[in-house]
Amino acid sequence: MFSWQTQPLTWMHFLGMLIGAVIVLFLVLFIVMYTIYFERKVIGWMQNRIGPNRVGPFGLLQSAADVFKLLLKEDIIPANADRPMFLIAPIIAFVPSFMVLAVIPYTATHIFTAGLNVGVLYYIALSSISIVGIVLGGWASNNKYSLVGGLRSAAQMISYEIPLGLSILGVIMLAGSLNLNTIVTHQATDRFGWYIIPQIIGFVVFVIAAIAELNRTPFDLPEAESELVAGYFTEYTGFRFAFYMLAEYVYVFAISALGTTLFLGGWEGPFLPSWLWFAIKTSAFIFFLFWVRATMPRIRIDQLMGFAWKVLIPVALFNILLTGALSLIL
Amino acid sequence: MIGLTWLVPVLPLIAYVVLLATGKRMSEMAITAISVLAVLIGLIISIGVVAAVGQHGPYAPVVYNWLAFGQTTLTMGYQVTNLNAMMLLVVTLVSTLVFLFSKSYMHGDERFSRFYQYLNLFVFSMLGLVITSNLLELYIFWELVGVCSYLLVGFWYFKPEAAVAAKKAFIVTRIGDVGLFIGIILLYLGTGSFDFTVVFSHLHHFASAQASLGALGHDAITRLMNVQTWVTLTALLVFVGAVGKSAQFPLHVWLPDAMEGPTPVSALIHAATMVAAGVYLVARMFPLFEASSTASETVAIIGGVTAIFAASIGLTQRDIKRVIAYSTVSQLGYMMLAMGVGAYVSGMFHLMTHAFFKALLFLAAGSVIHALDTQDLFEMGGLRKYMPITHATFLAGALALSGIPPFAGFWSKDDILTATFDSGHYVLYAFGLIAAFFTAVYIFRVYFLTFSGTYKGSKHPHEGGWVMTLPLLVLGLLATFAGFINTPFAPILSRFLQPNGPVGIDPPANWGLMAVSAVVGLLGIGLAYSLYGGGKRADAWAKRMGFLYALSYNKWYIDELYALIIVLPVVTLAEGLQFFDRWIVDGLVRLIGEVGYTGGVSLKYSADGQIQTYGLVTAFGLAALALVALRIGGVL
């Protein structure tokens, strides 16, 4: 098993890392493009439509076309906006979304993975920075919908970050490590199998909190079209808008990957190569997100906040205590 | 079952938390159900525990490390001894019945849930106090029950009397608690531990080998005193705590006032359980008192004095609850007396029977108050017709209290009197006997005033629902028959409490003494009948007694005495000091002040109330100091 941790630091290895990271970057852009494509297809199919099919065979290049369209669009900065904030907010939102991918173990060989001993915390900590980007974007736009969208977004994301963090604790207690690699290998040998089985409560909480963290249906209030037009990025156009979208979809991928790693055994699996297992599980997770989006109406803001604090957090705490008590008994 | 002992206090705690969290949203039924269920399960477990302890003897302490400071480790845990087991049973039993009773009594109170929260918290604390395995924990629970008592006495805080009474109860018992705390600290200094087992083994050690305290490596104490002094001092200090809690003379003043609380509270806390905690403490620390004859004597004397003293006050009070409260004080005096003369079992026996019949009396009184909305004895009468169950059960309680055979009180009280007589304290025996006489008189005074004659009020009295009568009936049965567990013929309790004790420690039945005390009781009843029977009012009698009546009615002017000897000097001193302060000290100060004021006015702008200015001044000063330091250091 290859891992950077076991290697001495040489220029060659540095180059290797750089190449690995660049590969991940392009892979991520590719994945995001096809996640969007996948989403449009899945939702289309669920709505008896065929989804994108014009650009390229089966519409495979649709997302690429969209990206180019956005790149070529005029970058409008509203006159009332706070210019510097308006400019850097999408970047603040995007950078952490990409950085969290550094710790996800995609395969059994960790060329693309930093085996941090605090991997889970790394994810949680980094992802909370994106909230700043979102709230700044909303604020800088000087638009009512944007501001409300940004604030709501922030309130929602902070509220659901707590249950998200708590739901993971059960897994950590079972695995005894914050290192995502270790968590995966533990799941291979654990007597309960993948942690979705012993941590089913945690998993449910995780999924719900994850959907809310992603601002996706049924928790897509910040960009609730029927109320807030487009939420915090109402005023954004062109590539700046694209970076918000990119951040959003990178998080879709990242959180699915995290869920896969924590609960579904990561790259673990028989017969097939490990990266394929990882891809399959992550896709299934992502599919579920889209499936929910195709089905659910949107929850209301007060219900949303109440749900996080009055239901999810107590349940997550209960799960921790339950896990603690059970692992003392068993 | 015995492994579940820890659950007994925890269940009320859980009930407390649940009620706290759900609060007003629950119906009264649900609140009662939760609370009663919590103590009922506790009761069942307690029965199991008693059975198990009876069969297999005490249960080894379960101890966890709690905190560690340096070399010292504080522990937490619990312990089941025969004594604990008995107390557990008594407390849970009475609690269950009182909880049930309260549902009806407190019905409609808008803070119904809060009341049960407090009760649950109290039961938790009391049970914790009972089963704890070390002194520090005991002290914590001791204070907790004090707090609960405070909260419950002041439950109707909007009544000024209740608020004052709560404060009084709290402050007076605090005096005792300070003594207890010092005692505990002394014990710790002497033995190096808070654990009962360790402390007792040390005491045993001192008693047998006469080892010096210094041998234990705790020098601090040896420099001050020898072992015997230490033991006596400690015991006395612990006893001070007990005096406070058990309302013994001279710290008894709070208990009658505490009757401002709701009646179930009086029944549970101020008759059956918490006030008995003092007695229990002495029983629990019995080895300590055994080791010091001085302390034992003190306990006996205080107990005897309290018994007769409180009984004499009870003779004349007009408030039904106050009479019973003074009765409680008096009965607690009996228990202390028993402890003092070494009749440990008798004391505990009386504690138990007293818990039953006094709870009964309170609840019956509560039932009466609930029906009449008054506590004044002279406004009652003739209730036998309207409230037959209350009447019957009250009568049972009164007979038990008066020590009429075969009711429970007879056996236990007689036990104490016999023990006192046997130990050679004839004066105290006489005190006890007179107190017994008084007891019969005052309780039957209450009985006759309340139940016989004709009804004087306007409200139509009636029995409460089954939740009110059921506890009365159960307690009535207990008050009647509980005495049989420790008759001289079948000393079951003695065997239970002292399984390893010498067989002959219980004196053989002393028919003479038994007869005497029974007769005294009957005489008392007779006197009460002659004075108050059939609705008579003994005003004339009171006038004839004149001074004595006034003395008794005004509680021997103890409160006034306190006001005179404590409050007055303090206030006078304060007045004097204030005079000195105002005219002499202040004069000087004002002179200086006037001078300073002019300077201050000019300087006040430096103290503009702005934190940043202060910060700046500090920083500037620091910088200046740094410069000076650097200069001195030769850097600059």
Next chain:
Amino acid sequence: MYGNNYLFVLIFLALGVFLPVSSLMVIGPLLRPNHPSRAKTTTYESGLEPVGDARARYNVRYYLFALLFVIFDVEIVFLYPWAVEYKHLGVFGFVEMLIFILLLVIGLVYAWRKKVLEWK
């Protein structure tokens, strides 16, 4: 070398900054048109002229939720090491955490009952 992991993270950081900066500030301006006009740069408000400043002061409850968040965030921070070492801490650790959580739950319940958690 454990530090290598952070070097890797650092590379991700660099790339993560590089991508938006390069595309937004270098490539973007070369590709996209730029013809601002007053109509384009006005703030959107359902097709009307905006009324008042959007940055009106916002409701205090946002602050309250952020407050709860900070507190619970710190709690999670302490829960993580606990969870990692949980297997070695045993009953004692469990009890310690029970107390810890209980205290915070009391806070939460308090906030709940004081209607801090109500959005309205």
Next chain:
Amino acid sequence: MALQPFLALGAVLFGIGLYGALTKRNLIIVLISIEMMLNAANINLVAFAHFLPKPNIEGQVYALFNIAIAAAEVAVGLAILLSFFRARNTSDVRDMNAMKW
């Protein structure tokens, strides 16, 4: 690397925070400045933990506690500010010259 650069950094950050705390008018900014000073202290703690002859973990643990307390402090500080703001409609430190309002 040696200990000194980290201590120096801590000192400079402390100085910046101190200056901000003493000169800024907006109470929130003052609070932020104080947070910076706390951060400076944390740098020192962690640096000492790392560089002292026997590397130990205590410094980090203290830093952790420090962060927790700082969080609580900010929460309460800002709450007080809000309360003050509500009463006086200002968040200017100069107006905070009484213990009660």
Next chain:
Amino acid sequence: MLFGLPITGATITYFVLALIIIVSGVFMLTLTNVMHMAVSLVGVFLGVAGIFILLGADFVGLVQVMVYAGAITILMVFALMLTHRGLNGHLQGEVGPFRGTLTFLSVAIIVGTLLYAIRSTPWPGSTTALQPFHQSTVNLIANAIFHQYTVAFELVSAVLTVALVGAAVIARKEE
């Protein structure tokens, strides 16, 4: 050699981070828009987190990111939004020039003295390479907290609860 330090990856990282921290800090002092200040604050926090990680305290570093850069910043931003008054977030000035200068001088002297003291004190211990812990810091921290600092740990929860309750009460007084 850079300021007397050998040029290694760690040194460069240190200087970059120090630069970020100090520049962000100075920005924070000089910018006039509170929101911009908040953003530069994030810079300071992240820089400090980087320093922690550089010192081998990765857990503390990430906690710093999570609590400071994530949570506290949001709290500050919300508080700023609640209290600023229509000026697009601009502040009116600071203290007067005299006080400013005085403060600056005082602070400069204090910092200078500190720097001198740091420089001239013979610090014990290793002055060589940064040695990361062999065991995961998380486990070490957990052991320290849950064995040695139990009381402190429970006190933290008490402090947090009190802060929560207190702040909620104070902030919600109006309703």
Next chain:
Amino acid sequence: MSTSLRTEEMILNVGPQHPSTHGVFRLVVTLDGEQIIDADPVVGYLHRGTEKLAEGLQYTQIIPYTDRLDYLAAMLNNYALVHTVEYALDLEIPARAEYLRVIVMELNRIASHLLFLGTYLLDLGAMSPFLYVFQERERIVQLFNEICGARLTYNYMRVGGVKWDAPPGWIEKVRDFIPFMREKVKMYDKLISGNEIFLHRVRGIGVITKEDALQYSLSGINLRSTGIAFDLRKNRPYSLYNQFEFDVVTGKNGDCFDRYYLHLEEIRQSLRIVEQAVAQIPEGPVLGKVPKLIRVPAGEYYRSIEGARGELGVYIVSDGKDKPYRLKLRRPSFVNLQILRKLLIGQSMANLIAILGAVDIVLGEVDA
């Protein structure tokens, strides 16, 4: 008590260009935080002056204009006009024409209700139902397209009958449609009615009381949702409605959920009517004997029918010429809209969408 931390009142324009106003409807909302303290509907962005225009048009020429009132239920509008004129002329209508009218009207009602379901769920954030309803609606629209050559603006009814007889095979297609639609209604029930999130958002929201409903003279589903069984098809039967069996379904609480569910229920009832009509339809002519140039005798005439959104009334004042002297339309959407302000005040911003959607206005009808 100071007011400084109170949020400043914020005025927010919802519409005219807003995703959830279903057209060019503008609502000026005054917000305190997220609470609505005032809501002022501004209408007229789609005003075309239909009533005034009608004064210069012959009765036949007015029919296409009615298509554009409630453009989701043009057949019903057509009918309302011709029915009034027929009433004024006291015309005899061929039976087959009446049956065809009932069939298309009820089909159109179904189509209109389906679109309500779709858009309402879209407003609440669920995307799929919107696309599902278009499938069923498409079949209805195709049926209309076959019978009258248009998909939305049918212009199908004529004074005295209908323009065209059903093309061959059309009746069978309608018959096939009924079981298909029943299946779909079941599917919607399964997809939407049980969804907890949906229920939480609509139950107990925007409650209209019986008194208010009567005071504001609401009609249609808005009225029936409060529990008042008022349906002109039953209460004042016109056309052939007294020959068909169907129920007037009512709600209990008058909340958004009731209004949603009544739409579903009314689709079921309409299907029953269509089923009976298709079974009974006779052969024969589809246009009665009507003068070439229609002159309504002088006088005032008012007839109203149960439109898709409530009581749709046509009031004609005639001076005996071939053009109406005055034509007044009672447009249910416009009347129902009046209660919106009362419903909105005190609600949160998020409920605005749920309430506005459930009141179910069509801007073509509101602005006329």
Next chain:
Amino acid sequence: MFGFLKGLSVTFGQLTKKKLTLQYPEVKPEWPERFRGIHEFIPELCIVCNQCARICPTSCISLSGSRDENKKMHIDTYDINFEICILCDLCTEVCPTESIRMTDRFELATYSRDDLYKDMHWLYENHVKHGSYQRLQEEKAKAAQEAQEQAAKEAKVEAAAKSSGEGGDA
């Protein structure tokens, strides 16, 4: 409880259903016979009775005619303003000679409003390009027949060419 699971099952069930999307510009919808599209006008049939212009609710038709040598009215200009035409079909309904009819053409997007004034020639051309439903059917049939013939012819030619080509190569 768990109503949302039912909903999920519904959406999942749709995954495999037939997709209904029409690839619009390539695949045009099948319009029924009565479809009311943009008019066609056949000047030869027009008798200039003016009924269409009179019945038009929006007055979008304007026409002028003159008598020819045979005293027969014949149309000179015939314009429809499609900015305001609402395709209500009343004009065709009243036309006694069916000189104005509706086709199945429905796309009318232009870059300029002026382009929406359609004159007689355009309307006639419209007939040539689109035509009414009946005519379209006829033309389709005709075209199909022609194509068949053409194909047959081509096949013949090809066969011939093939044989000749092969010969040429060889």
